[in-house]
Amino acid sequence: MTAPNDVIYETLVTTESPDGVLHIAPMGVRYRSAQRGNQAVDQVVVMPFRPSTTLDNLLATRRAVLNIVTDTRLFAGCVTGRREWPSVALAGGRGRRLSVALRHLALELSDVQEDPLRPVLTLDVCEDLTHAPFPGLNRAQAAVIEGAVLVSRLHLLPLARIEQEMAIGQTAIDRTASAAEHEAWGWLCEAVAYHRAHQNEPQNDHQSDRQQVAA
Numbered sequence: 001m002t003a004p005n006d007v008i009y010e011t012l013v014t015t016e017s018p019d020g021v022l023h024i025a026p027m028g029v030r031y032r033s034a035q036r037g038n039q040a041v042d043q044v045v046v047m048p049f050r051p052s053t054t055l056d057n058l059l060a061t062r063r064a065v066l067n068i069v070t071d072t073r074l075f076a077g078c079v080t081g082r083r084e085w086p087s088v089a090l091a092g093g094r095g096r097r098l099s100v101a102l103r104h105l106a107l108e109l110s111d112v113q114e115d116p117l118r119p120v121l122t123l124d125v126c127e128d129l130t131h132a133p134f135p136g137l138n139r140a141q142a143a144v145i146e147g148a149v150l151v152s153r154l155h156l157l158p159l160a161r162i163e164q165e166m167a168i169g170q171t172a173i174d175r176t177a178s179a180a181e182h183e184a185w186g187w188l189c190e191a192v193a194y195h196r197a198h199q200n201e202p203q204n205d206h207q208s209d210r211q212q213v214a215a
């Protein structure tokens with residue numbers, strides 16, 4: 001179902017636990033269109049690595065909200081322990097969207113392909129609403145997204161490679177960042193520096209499992 005060269009879009013997925021606790025996670029998603037009878041159904045494919053709160057919430061509630069966001073502080077924030085961001089309840093109990101989302105898609109789980117490491121979840125789009133115009137592409141935002149991916153893989157990738165790639169991103173930050181991207185980039189640089197200072201400390205089992213997957 002997921003061809004390796006499918007385009008991946010970086011988004012924030014909001015889910016809730018069965019008792020209503022909001023969870024925000026950056027996730028790369030793919031868009032699909034399926035035929036159901038005479039009707040075309042828009043779908044989103046999400047692939048969370050186990051263990052994942054997003055996965056647990058999705059399996060328990062069968063609901064998620066896809067948030068399309070250009071404030072990259074949310075990506076950098078979520079991977080550096082800053083997961084508290086304002087949200088708004090959707091009508092009809094369809095979950096919560098991020099207040100800064102330019103657009104959101106309310107999703108309902110329609111298929112799960114089980115996998116011990118990374119299940120493939122397909123969700124139907126049941127609402128698609130735009131809240132603000134997309135202002136265009138910004139190089140510093142792309143650098144923050146790339147940096148956030150690197151920080152989320154600090155325990156999987158060699159530190160030298162991460163620092164090399166962060167140095168490339170720094171140029172885009174220096175030339176094109178607004179205050180928001182400077183703040184986000186600062187959090188990411190702090191996380192890399194913290195990892196450098198603590199890299200010789202023993203890993204937990206979950207980290208070493210993932211390292212083997214990335215190798």
Ligand SMILES: Cc1cc2nc3c(=O)[nH]c(=O)nc-3n(C[C@H](O)[C@H](O)[C@H](O)COP(=O)(O)O)c2cc1C
Nearest residue numbers: 010025026027028047048049052053054148149152
């Ligand atoms: C831009 C970006 C895209 C990401 N995409 C994925 C993804 O597709 N699957 C995944 O498991 N983690 C992805 N991550 C890492 C997760 O956001 C992070 O590990 C998160 O904590 C997921 O676990 P959770 O569901 O328990 O929060 C991504 C991180 C970033 C910054």
